[in-house]
Amino acid sequence: MTQRKFFATTFKGLEEALAGEVAALGGEGVSIGTGSVSFSGNMALCYRANLWLRSANRVVMLLSEFPAPTPAALYEGAREVPWHELFPPERTIAVDATVRDSGLTHSHFAAQKTKDAVADGFRDALGRRPDVNTSSPDVRIVVRIVQDACSISLDTSGESLNRRGYRSHPTEASLKETLAAGLLLLAGWREDEPLIDPACGAGTIPIEAALIAGNIAPGSLGRSFGFQRLHGYDRKRWEALVTEARGSERRGKATRIEGSDISPEAVAGAIRNAANAKIRERIQFSARSIRNFSPGEGPGTILCNPPYGARLPGGPQVESFYRELGEALKKRCRGWTAYLLSGNPSATRFLGLKASRKFPVMNGPIDCRLLRYDLY
Numbered sequence: 001m002t003q004r005k006f007f008a009t010t011f012k013g014l015e016e017a018l019a020g021e022v023a024a025l026g027g028e029g030v031s032i033g034t035g036s037v038s039f040s041g042n043m044a045l046c047y048r049a050n051l052w053l054r055s056a057n058r059v060v061m062l063l064s065e066f067p068a069p070t071p072a073a074l075y076e077g078a079r080e081v082p083w084h085e086l087f088p089p090e091r092t093i094a095v096d097a098t099v100r101d102s103g104l105t106h107s108h109f110a111a112q113k114t115k116d117a118v119a120d121g122f123r124d125a126l127g128r129r130p131d132v133n134t135s136s137p138d139v140r141i142v143v144r145i146v147q148d149a150c151s152i153s154l155d156t157s158g159e160s161l162n163r164r165g166y167r168s169h170p171t172e173a174s175l176k177e178t179l180a181a182g183l184l185l186l187a188g189w190r191e192d193e194p195l196i197d198p199a200c201g202a203g204t205i206p207i208e209a210a211l212i213a214g215n216i217a218p219g220s221l222g223r224s225f226g227f228q229r230l231h232g233y234d235r236k237r238w239e240a241l242v243t244e245a246r247g248s249e250r251r252g253k254a255t256r257i258e259g260s261d262i263s264p265e266a267v268a269g270a271i272r273n274a275a276n277a278k279i280r281e282r283i284q285f286s287a288r289s290i291r292n293f294s295p296g297e298g299p300g301t302i303l304c305n306p307p308y309g310a311r312l313p314g315g316p317q318v319e320s321f322y323r324e325l326g327e328a329l330k331k332r333c334r335g336w337t338a339y340l341l342s343g344n345p346s347a348t349r350f351l352g353l354k355a356s357r358k359f360p361v362m363n364g365p366i367d368c369r370l371l372r373y374d375l376y
């Protein structure tokens with residue numbers, strides 16, 4: 001099978017965790033960029049990456065790299081790609097372009113030029129061209145121009161990989177599934193250790209932990225992928241990989257995984273989400289305030305993203321949350337290790353604890369730290 005170059009994208013701060021995942025899958029030449037990891041492999045690896053990677057948002061396949069200092073150079077470079085060999089003209093397309101420090105300064109214009117080249121390529125080869133659908137395209141084309149160097153790729157994931165398919169009940173402040181999984185990897189949580197999220201919202205962290213503990217492939221929960229809409233899609237190979245993944249699920253001894261939240265509605269949603277992910281029986285959920293949090297004997301890992309001040313106009317609620325969490329951690333969590341994803345440095349001082357490590361992580365536009373507290 002032909003060797004290809006791929007980029008898996010993630011949240012800034014999770015690149016090393018993702019690189020570890022890619023290497024474990026057998027990716028070659030794994031190299032860390034900003035918010036992405038590049039690697040080489042064949043199409044079977046691409047399927048496996050979409051099936052198994054927990055902290056990746058997308059896996060894109062490189063098609064072409066060329067200098068594009070002008071609109072004409074971009075058009076010519078994009079026109080060289082044999083588009084009609086990649087997917088049929090009945091597929092709808094969208095072009096996502098980013099431009100930085102380049103002669104071309106407008107991403108929208110770069111996307112338009114690329115789309116023209118794709119349409120002209122199809123028309124010349126087949127007499128027909130694909131329609132554009134920007135909201136839910138069958139095929140997503142990714143263009144990146146940095147300092148006049150252009151790369152054109154195909155998105156093999158389609159919809160972002162955070163959409164595992166289980167979260168029918170997100171809360172307003174829910175973490176992306178891929179970020180929750182990446183934080184568990186960054187924290188070095190081991191699947192045989194207890195894991196508790198005492199402000200679990202929609203249950204994303206405990207559900208991702210249960211998927212890891214059960215060795216359940218996050219891409220096996222019923223969603224579709226971009227590569228399934230390309231020419232040469234090998235359905236048999238994909239189905240064999242999913243069957244193999246199901247066969248490797250761990251059903252033995254259950255790790256202690258818990259989620260609680262002050263909001264009974266959030267907990268009810270978390271229970272439904274866990275049921276959708278088919279790991280309901282692996283997690284204990286309860287409606288409880290952080291004020292009453294007492295996990296019992298350690299060791300184990302506590303991981304949560306407390307309410308952000310920015311999202312709660314009543315600032316004092318955030319202060320009291322951190323004070324109560326600080327009390328619980330100091331008095332009732334000896335032997336545990338706590339990790340908090342905080343986007344609010346002025347609130348964490350109310351914990352009254354000093355972090356032993358701080359990992360910078362971008363949660364979308366929010367500059368966060370994953371803070372580690374060793375509770376002796």
Ligand SMILES: C[S@@+](CC[C@H](N)C(=O)[O-])C[C@H]1O[C@@H](n2cnc3c(N)ncnc32)[C@H](O)[C@@H]1O
Nearest residue numbers: 173174175199200201202204262263289290307
């Ligand atoms: C940022 S959200 C957590 C989102 C969650 N990780 C998810 O993916 O859905 C913070 C959560 O803290 C909960 N919360 C606020 N005050 C609380 C308290 N005193 N005790 C426990 N949970 C609390 C909120 O109900 C909210 O669900």
